[in-house]
Ligand SMILES: O=P(O)(O)OC[C@H]1O[C@H](OP(=O)(O)OP(=O)(O)O)[C@H](O)[C@@H]1O
Ligand SMILES: O=c1cc[nH]c(=O)[nH]1
């Protein structure tokens with residue numbers, strides 16, 4: 001599975017990754033959301049280079065121009081709730097795309113173990129389309145797996161681009177194995193070495209959903 005890790009390159013993207021990790025900057029939730037959104041914009045631009053293109057003639061006030069524009073039908077699909085600011089960033093560039101949303105949350109038992117629950121899905125048909133599946137955190141990979149399986153009930157995409165900002169090594173391995181035989185590409189901001197006992201990424205950034213939208217009961 002083709003995998004790109006953006007913080008291995010030198011670009012302004014790395015400042016945004018540094019800021020969302022930084023406890024002294026995480027106190028500003030608007031900046032946290034906006035940093036995720038602008039990383040979504042950058043990743044959307046990078047993904048756009050991999051799409052199929054076609055020539056389009058446009059009429060200008062002074063004549064005709066031919067531009068090479070994307071020809072694929074794109075669906076931006078995100079995992080609630082932390083996926084929302086990333087979704088908005090990707091949608092800022094793929095502004096004509098369709099949209100899908102899947103909810104996924106960790107339901108803990110008394111022992112501290114958890115299952116991922118998918119309870120909500122809203123999606124157009126995905127048959128033959130290019131899906132950009134967005135979630136800022138890829139920890140164990142289970143949310144991506146279950147969300148994707150839920151989305152498959154809405155049709156078989158032509159290609160899936162998974163967009164995530166911070167991943168664990170174990171999560172990357174898990175997703176690479178899962179999509180081994182599928183037309184899929186993985187776009188990551190950073191890959192961290194560890195998962196802690198609660199399956200949080202270390203050093204990671206903490207709880208992305210809470211940092212963006214506040215703690216939940
Ligand atoms: O790879 P995994 O081990 O499945 O973990 C990653 C998931 O955890 C976070 O969501 P969370 O469950 O915290 O929900 P939230 O977005 O509502 O906070 C994140 O947005 C991913 O969906
Ligand atoms: O590190 C993690 C793991 C899951 N969800 C998060 O928000 N952060």
Ligand SMILES: [Mg+2]
Nearest residue numbers: 207208209210
């Ligand atoms: Mg969360």
